[in-house]
Amino acid sequence: MKVLLVEDDAALAEALGEALTDAGVLVEQAATGGEADFLVRTERYDAVILDLGLPDGDGSRWLAEWREDAIELPVLVLTARTRWSDKAAGFSAGADDYVTKPFETAEVLFRLHALVRRSHGHAHPLLRIGELAFDTHTGSVTLAGRPVSLTAQESRLLAYLAHAAPRVVSRSELAEHVYDRDHEPDSNVIDVQISRLRRKLGATCIETRRGRGYRLVDGDAAS
Template sequence: MKCLLVEDDLALAGALMDVLRQGDWLAESAATGQEADFLVRTETYDAVILDLGLPDGDGVRWLSAWREGGINLPVLILTARERWADKAAGFSAGADDYVTKPFEAAEVLFRLHALVRRSHGHAHPLLSVGELTLDTHTQHVALASRPVSLTAQETRLLCYLMQAAPRVVSRTELSEHVYDRDHEPDSNVIDVQVSRLRRKLGAWRIATLRGQGYRLLAEPLDTP
């Protein structure tokens, strides 16, 4: 999963970026609303963490502009403002959740995962496709109740395929959501990662649809 952190406090931003990366998120940051505005309009993210007190305007103003422009990705507001009026303004502008400072890092991760799950239509933190399960809180993967050891990159790719299942996911979509901006879309990185997942999970579980992309299966295609 890919997240944009919009925070002008460089020390706090650095600490949060570390937390996000330790939680297997691809994290990018912006220190101003203008920088964040450019990124959300030109890049693809699964969620945004937005501070309200930005040097070039209130975060609510930027959020309102995104919603008016049809940018509907989940937004978690992170701020020191505790007044109900400030929270109401954030929700009215289109925020999906709200965390006040000081906060526990784990809470931010839990709320962020919940927002992304719900945006894909999943209410429970445990994703399931057939006998395959992935706990979005712990990143624990199991097949028929037996643990499967995956790298962080493999886990991110599998998580996105599971959240999208049974929809077909194109290579471009995977590249935008699972890899950072420096990833070259026409490289064979995705093919290599998919091949490794197939070896660990069973080749039939990830179907390739020529010219379309990949689809995670709950059972073999030839099963009646």
């Protein structure tokens, strides 16, 4: 999961960014609405965490502009404003969820996972593809009931494929959603990591569609 954190409080942004990174989330940051607006329009994210009190304007104004321009990625509003009128303004602008400060990082993480999961059409936090199960809350993976150990990068790659399944995901889409924009890999790096996942999950679990990309499938059904 690749998330844009829009927060002008440097200490809070650093602490939350580190906590989310430790939980396996790829986090990029913006301190102003203008910077966030540029990134949202030029990069690909799975969700945005948006503060309302930004130095260059209310976050809800930027959000309303995104929605008017059909930018539909999930947005979690994170703010110290607790009045119902403020919450109503955020939801009216197009927010998908709302968390007030102070907050528990675990709650932000759970809500993020729920937003991203639902944006892909999944209601249940446990994603199953054949005997493979991916827990979106904990990031744990099991195959036929047995735990599978993955690196952080392998876990992010599998998570994106699992959310997208059974859709075919192109290499460019994987690069945009799984890797930092300053360290986007070439196709060979993605091929190597897909190969490592196949060794851990089974050779037929990830299908290659030549010229199109990859698709997570039921390994037994594919064999």
